[in-house]
Amino acid sequence: MPVPKRIINFLEKNKAKYEIIKHRIVYTAYDKAATLKVPQKIIGKTLIVKLDKNFALVLIPGNKNLDKNKFKKLAKAKKVEFASEKLMKNKFKGVKMGAIPPFGNLWHLPTFIDKSLLNQTKIIVNGGNYNWSIKISPATLKKLIPNLEIGNFSKSRSR
Numbered sequence: 001m002p003v004p005k006r007i008i009n010f011l012e013k014n015k016a017k018y019e020i021i022k023h024r025i026v027y028t029a030y031d032k033a034a035t036l037k038v039p040q041k042i043i044g045k046t047l048i049v050k051l052d053k054n055f056a057l058v059l060i061p062g063n064k065n066l067d068k069n070k071f072k073k074l075a076k077a078k079k080v081e082f083a084s085e086k087l088m089k090n091k092f093k094g095v096k097m098g099a100i101p102p103f104g105n106l107w108h109l110p111t112f113i114d115k116s117l118l119n120q121t122k123i124i125v126n127g128g129n130y131n132w133s134i135k136i137s138p139a140t141l142k143k144l145i146p147n148l149e150i151g152n153f154s155k156s157r158s159r
Helices: 005-013 029-036 068-075 085-091 138-144
Strands: 018-022 044-051 054-061 064-066 080-082 111-114 123-129 132-136 149-151 154-156
Touching: 018 123, 044 064, 044 085, 044 123, 054 064, 068 080, 068 111, 068 149, 123 138, 132 138
Parallel strands: 054 111, 111 149
Antiparallel strands: 018 132, 044 054, 044 080, 064 154, 123 132
16 A cells, blocks of 8 residues: 555645655664665654643654654653554554654644754655655745744764
């Protein structure tokens, strides 16, 4: 199954400029970057977090981790946890776990993006499946997600 119709329809309806990329099956941003021979910093990693009692989508660069303390301040939340797979399966029907596209408005969820991704000319985000991705400009992403929240909440991965 390529990129789900729901995602393609969303992109087309909004007249987005994008490119669908087919690649070998990958489960991590690291593997996606290696497979596509691109820097990890242009791979958008989608995280699903629970902010107090509500869910949100978070997009950070593939070479970084979420800084929960910085994110908590930005999101004005008391508690930030990663969502369980069980909860995600119920919420994100039609897309594979670990390949969720960063369009939170499709699921009526707030979407946050780390500012460092907006500095890239193009970013590669999940396409809903393990072997399909979407190449898109940060400007297009901002147009697609009108309430996109921007901040500095990623940190370098510790080895």
